[in-house]
Amino acid sequence: MTPQNFNNNKPLLRMCGIGKQFTSTLVLDDVQFELRAGEVHILAGENGAGKSTLMKILAGVYTAYTGQIELDGTPARFNSIHDAASAGIAIIHQELSLVPTMTVDENIFLGRELSKGPWLTKKQMQQKAKTLLAGVGLDIAVSKKVGDYSLGIQQMVEICKALAFESKIIVMDEPTSALTDVEVQRLFAIIDKLKKEGRGIVYITHKMEEIYRIADRITVLRDGRYIGTAPAAQLGQTELIKWMVGRELSSQFPRHQANPRQTVLKVRDFSVPDQAGKPFPVVDKVSFELRAGEILGVAGLGGSGNSELLNGLFGTYGSRVSGTITLQDKAYYPTGPGEGIKAGLALLTNDRKATGLILGMNIVENTTLAALKKYAPFGWLRPAREFESARQKGQSVHLKAASLTMPVDALSGGNQQKVAIAKWVDTNPAILLLDEPTRGVDVGAKHEIYELMNQWTAQGLAIMLISSEMPELLAMSDRIIVMHRGKITAEFTADDATQEKILRAAMGNTDEPYEQGSSHH
Amino acid sequence: MNKMSNSLKTGEHWLASPTTRVLAALIIVFVLGLVFNADGAFFKWGTHRDMLRAVSVYGILACGMTLVIISGGIDLSVGSILALTAVCFSLFTIHYQTAVIVAVVLCLMISSLCGIMSGAIIARFKIQPFISTLAMMVFARGLAKWVSGGQKISTAVQQADGTYQYVEVPGVFNFINSKLLGDNITVVTVIFLICIVISYIILTKLRYGRYLYAIGGNEEAARLSGVPIMKSKLLAYGLSGLFCGVAGICQAAQELQGDPEAGISYELSAIAMVVIGGTSLQGGRGNMWLTLIGVLTIGYLEKILSINAIGEDKRLMLTGAIIIAAVLLQKTKK
Incomplete structure (x- = not known):
């Protein structure tokens, strides 16, 4: 799996000394990243390590940052998402950014429709969409609504959207989290094809097996800092985990x-x-x-x-x-x-943001929601009891949070999941x-969840x-x-x-x- | 203030807290009043008392509206239910001379039932609150006109021979219009403040209040956590109906009649007050103090414009502008 012809010294993308601050906290500190043409570069790290922030800077979402970005050796600075997209950078997000009520071809060309004067050239777009989809091995009706297709196919449509604009750099943020094995195989085949065409792929994932299936090189971030970059063949799994969590x-x-x-x-x-x-x-x-x-x-x-x-x-x-x-x-x-x-019974749903948590409510309110009757004799809430119980439950699931009254959408994915778990522990x-x-939980938190499962079965x-x-x-x-x-x-x-x-x-x-x-x- | 101490705990700067921003809008309006004080009229307590009286009926509607909006819904029927209750209350007290307590209970039952019906349609048949309460708005208006025969129910009562004869104004009307504490506050205002306190207790102290926030924040997640969606929605819309009833009774007392045309577009004023208070129309956020500030902001604005003899045309235009300005002020910069 070595990138052949494209493995030259001139990188497609180089990010140097990148720093980013949110109000008073430094989320990225002197981070570097390099992407060559024709390689799959894994960006690894626990939740909250700064991977998504780094990619959002690349995509022009965050415009206030320190450090330099070089594209093909020339300095670049993106002031908007549109800027970055025109420079050939496409991001395929964890949460798909498709409009489910629009058709496949409308989605692929959304925001950059083909037209003759003021008139959309619908036929041309449908034709081109079909060609693109065929390129990734997909034969579906482009005039059907995207929402009618499975998540796997939607993901492919998202990739075609990136391909439609000749993106040289494609960032995939946990693209397989909602895919079946068969769909994952298809995605990997497409990634292989994209590599051969000389595109650079940044791939973010929490799944070990995926990393070693497709990685050429791996860069690890931890707590907003750059830990290192190594060819996948030289960085063993144990070593990689040590880089990510700082311990074995x-x-x-x-x-x-x-x-x-x-x-x-x-x-x-x-x-x-x-x-x-x-x-x-x-x-x-x-x-x-x-x-x-x-x-x-x-x-x-x-x-x-x-x-x-x-x-x-x-x-x-x-x-x-x-x-x-x-x-x-x-x-x-x-x-x-x-x-x-x-x-x-207690059901921990597979999508904590959509069906697991009330993101705007705080940790205490989320933890006690399913068993609220316990804390409300005759319907009157007892906030002190709630708080104390949430503190205990939070401790038992190793929840890390600055304050129990902060809204859960301010927590990292792993800690959000722990709040969802604490809620169900509370129902006994x-x-x-x-x-x-x-799903979408970092290595350290995964380990803690496994230990919790052991504890529960022992009980x-x-x-x-x-x-x-x-x-x-x-x-x-x-x-x-x-x-x-x-x-x-x-x-x-x-x-x-x-x-x-x-x-x-x-x-x-x-x-x-x-x-x-x-x-x- | 409770919200402020909360934001301190989360490490957020108090200047950035929503309460501060909403309060800023009120303070700006208040300062305008100090400057354009219409030869000292603004410095007299009577002006403030009259402002509070004028805003009370809207404020009572805004209490129910806040509950509904926090649950992720909206209630367009409040103005019509207000008219229906005003008509019924006048009929009971003026024409039938029902005992006051019976009249009040009956009217509140009628208005609550209207709200519960909207809520049931929304929760059971999954019809959007906008549509369901729009239908109730039209229906209740029709009902008010049918009950009243299209006439204002006033103290001029038609006799058997077709002539009109004035009867005495019911005592309860006079009571609601009277002033307390040495003429310093009107009874309607006291009723409004009681409504605020009741809504505050529901939202912050009761289990069902928490459920309203949860449903407004993420209905599916709330449902899967065992939150009783149906009961909670019935409660929210039922309470909104109940507050409409209270407002309708006050309205009848203030106008000394039950007008089936009363309360038109009051729902929009109530929504505006809630929104100026910073309660999100998406649901899940907001509280009663914010609504109180929103009510006072609009109340003061109207009062200041009217004591400066600014015509209704300009007053409406300015109010529109203020709504946008207040909401912009609350927008957090990303």
Whole structure:
């Protein structure tokens, strides 16, 4: 994976001595970064290390900074996002910047439409959009709305948007966080193609396996400072983690010996209909059991229904589900989140910003929200009790915050996730449904979340875990069920499971048909 | 002030806190009053008392509006519900001579029911608050006209022979219009201040107040945290209706009649007061003190312009400009 022809000494981009200050805190201090044509350069670091800030300076979002930027050897300074885009810099954000209600071609050319005089040349744009999409191996109707397509395809559209303007530098900020494995493979193939065309790619990710799959070089930032740059082949995983966190982590996935006890959840023929009204169910007559003190991994590719299974059990879809459920020896039927919480369930959703937290509210208010009745006898709030409880819960999840009364949107991703976790700890659940608990969380915080999972299972809680990071799922689960198109296709013990076996079952290929519980298919 | 100490704790400079900015708008208006004092009229307490009286009915509406806006909604029906209650209250007290306490309870029940209906439609059928309360605005106006037969319900009561005869003004009207503490404050103003305190307690001391902020901040996250969305919305719109009822009773007393055409465009004044106070129309943020400051800002502005004998035309234009200026003042520089 060495960049061949383009590996000359003249870099595409050089950023030197970059400093950036927000009011009184220095978020970037004397940072350097260099990108060559035809390379994939990983920008690594924990949340809050300054990666996004550095990229926002490059993209012209932040115009007040110290230091120099050189493009192709000539100094440059961008005063707006438009400036940077015209200079050939494209950023593909974590949160996609597409307009879901506009068509694919309208999105690709948004803000820079092709036109003849005042008239848009629609045909030409559609044609060009089609060519671009074909270039990334995608054959979709460009006149359909972007919102009708999956996140994976939307990501490709976003890339085409960058390609439409001949961007030489493409920054990808955690592009795979919402993609299925198949979509990730396709993205990597495209990245390879972009490299060969001589473009430079800055890639930000928290996933170890991705780093070593595609990296040519790695630059690490920590606490706003430059730690170092090295070719990926020379920077081992242990060393890389040490650079990122400033210390060595004892073990990447510290799952303790499990001690499963009595069955707490029995699910028979559980189904969730498609919420958009399509005729086939997203979860189709699923049966399984969960025991206290164990972590049950629920594997599956995008569209497998694993997230919907957790949401359906919790009550996200109200009573629009079917099946027989026994929860702690009592019959349970989901009717709504409030009832799910009362029954002892807690759902950590896979998108803390959209469905997990109230970003404008402070840490205390978010922590106590799901169990607010505890703090409000006869409806009257007791702020002192709330504060004290939030302090304890925050401590137990290793929350780091300057003040408990600061709004959660001022926290880093890892700490936001810890607030979301603290909220569910506060409800005192018997079963924790964790949907991507470490998504967008830095290495140090991930480790702390794993340790929490160990603590909870030791206390007798049962956990259902979804993770798109296969090594994490394999290492942390005591048992893994695999879903494909709404059905369970395989079950493995921790010792049996391998990445290959799971992937095969997740794609619907099983050696022998799996029989779940007593029901036959 | 409570908000200020909060911002100190978060390390934010007090000059940058929202309360300070909103207060700045009020202070600027107040200083204008000191300068253009209309030969000392502004220095007399009577001027301030009259300003407070004039602004009270709007202020009561703004209390309910604040609750609804914090929950991420809007209530366009407040002016119409006010008219409906004013008509009903006048009918009960002047024509039927119902006992005051019964009349008040009935009127507040009617107005709350209107609000609860809007809330139920919004929460149950997921219809946008703008549309649902727009429908209620039209419906309640129609109801007010139907109940009153399109006539103002005044103390001139039509007799069986077709002639009009004046009856006595009900005692409750006189009471609401009377002044307390040695003529220094009117009863309506006291009612307005009580409404402010009640709303303040709901928003800061009660569980359901927290739920309103949570729903306005992120409804889906709130729902998945077990927040009862339906009940909370019914409460917000129901309370807005209740405050409309209180305002309607005060309005009837002040006009000495129940006018089915009363309160037209009052919803816009109430929204303007909330917005000048800095409560975001997106929901999830804001508080009662900010609304109080917003009410006083508009009240003083109108009063200063009127004591300086500036015509309504210019007054409206200036008010429009002030709304924008006040909101710009609150915008945090990024």
